[in-house]
Amino acid sequence: MKPKFKNIYKPIVRIDNKIRIGFESEALEIEDEDLSVEKFIHSLDGNKSIEELSQTLNITVDEVIDGISALDEYLLLEDADTISNLNMNQQERYRANLNYFSFHSNLHTPSESFQRKLNGSTVAILGIGGSSLISASLAGMGVGKIIGLDYDTVELSNLNRQFLYSEDDLGKLKTIAAEERLKKINKEIEIEMHNMKVTNAKDLLSIIDRADVVINAIDQPPITSSRWVNSACVHLNKTYLQGGVTNTRVVLQKIVPSGSCFDCYLIQSIKSVEGFDKQILSASTHNFSGRNTAYAPNIALMGSLFSTEISKHILSLNEREESFTADINNFDGIDYKKFPILKATNCPTCSNPHIFKEPVSFKELIQMAQVEDVFS
Numbered sequence: 001m002k003p004k005f006k007n008i009y010k011p012i013v014r015i016d017n018k019i020r021i022g023f024e025s026e027a028l029e030i031e032d033e034d035l036s037v038e039k040f041i042h043s044l045d046g047n048k049s050i051e052e053l054s055q056t057l058n059i060t061v062d063e064v065i066d067g068i069s070a071l072d073e074y075l076l077l078e079d080a081d082t083i084s085n086l087n088m089n090q091q092e093r094y095r096a097n098l099n100y101f102s103f104h105s106n107l108h109t110p111s112e113s114f115q116r117k118l119n120g121s122t123v124a125i126l127g128i129g130g131s132s133l134i135s136a137s138l139a140g141m142g143v144g145k146i147i148g149l150d151y152d153t154v155e156l157s158n159l160n161r162q163f164l165y166s167e168d169d170l171g172k173l174k175t176i177a178a179e180e181r182l183k184k185i186n187k188e189i190e191i192e193m194h195n196m197k198v199t200n201a202k203d204l205l206s207i208i209d210r211a212d213v214v215i216n217a218i219d220q221p222p223i224t225s226s227r228w229v230n231s232a233c234v235h236l237n238k239t240y241l242q243g244g245v246t247n248t249r250v251v252l253q254k255i256v257p258s259g260s261c262f263d264c265y266l267i268q269s270i271k272s273v274e275g276f277d278k279q280i281l282s283a284s285t286h287n288f289s290g291r292n293t294a295y296a297p298n299i300a301l302m303g304s305l306f307s308t309e310i311s312k313h314i315l316s317l318n319e320r321e322e323s324f325t326a327d328i329n330n331f332d333g334i335d336y337k338k339f340p341i342l343k344a345t346n347c348p349t350c351s352n353p354h355i356f357k358e359p360v361s362f363k364e365l366i367q368m369a370q371v372e373d374v375f376s
């Protein structure tokens with residue numbers, strides 16, 4: 001092992017008898033009246049073993065180990081002796097990623113291990129229209145395999161926000177145009193595209209069963225398509241994200257295995273919002289495509305939130321996993337509100353996930369919401 005003080009925390013600043021590491025509110029201040037800590041940190045250049053540090057600093061091996069253990073607790077060190085499994089091309093391509101992962105690495109978990117996790121992961125994207133920015137982000141991050149699904153062609157009205165596509169792609173199937181573009185972003189990743197229109201939950205099972213995480217960006221038919229994805233993901237124990245843009249609002253939902261699900265969310269909403277039952281019956285039977293308000297800044301906002309959640313999920317950076325719905329209102333400011341989705345004890349979908357079922361009808365779901373104490 002050759003401990004190295006991480007580059008991302010340099011320079012170290014001295015203020016009177018203290019040294020300050022990091023910036024602003026994140027900064028760590030250490031008392032260092034006799035300059036010994038500063039000298040110790042400067043010696044951690046990644047070229048010396050623990051024994052060599054002991055000789056250079058004229059302190060015992062145990063004192064060196066105590067010092068590096070204390071700094072490692074604050075994630076300030078990495079091991080410069082780690083052998084890289086990334087080739088030169090990958091080290092260059094993912095250089096900024098590796099620097100970013102330095103915020104999470106320590107002496108025993110190198111930055112590179114996070115990149116390798118991304119490279120070994122598979123994300124399924126159902127609907128590659130509004131989510132096209134997310135797919136570009138995943139390809140750039142180095143997610144090893146992207147499974148895409150769509151049945152649409154690229155239209156002129158898509159180009160205000162779906163920046164994976166260009167005017168040259170007009171009329172092309174999105175699955176073909178997306179694959180071409182994603183391979184141009186990162187030829188090292190694997191792309192699998194399915195040109196199909198989803199009409200039930202069952203057809204999704206074979207497409208998402210190899211994915212580590214699923215993105216649902218199918219918008220038609222509204223609510224019904226989300227319930228198909230919900231049934232398939234709950235049955236296969238897949239974490240999935242879904243959401244969209246409505247007027248000035250961006251909605252993001254995350255559903256995790258063994259937590260609550262989208263049907264729980266609908267039951268919760270029917271119980272708590274007067275008239276919601278009539279609203280979902282209406283929304284599920286009408287075509288709202290004429291009032292699409294998908295504006296590029298909001299689509300980009302949604303895309304960055306999705307990419308963030310996917311990255312955290314794949315890299316296991318969340319302290320705890322729970323199903324939630326988040327609502328971002330981008331009007332005269334950006335207001336972010338997040339609520340947990342409660343688990344309905346009589347949920348037709350997640351109360352018995354081992355048996356695969358197509359979603360029950362809306363009428364049955366509304367009846368289930370009439371039962372008292374379903375969240376106790």
Ligand SMILES: [Zn+2]
Pocket residue numbers: 260261262263264265343344347348349350351
């Ligand atoms: Zn449920």
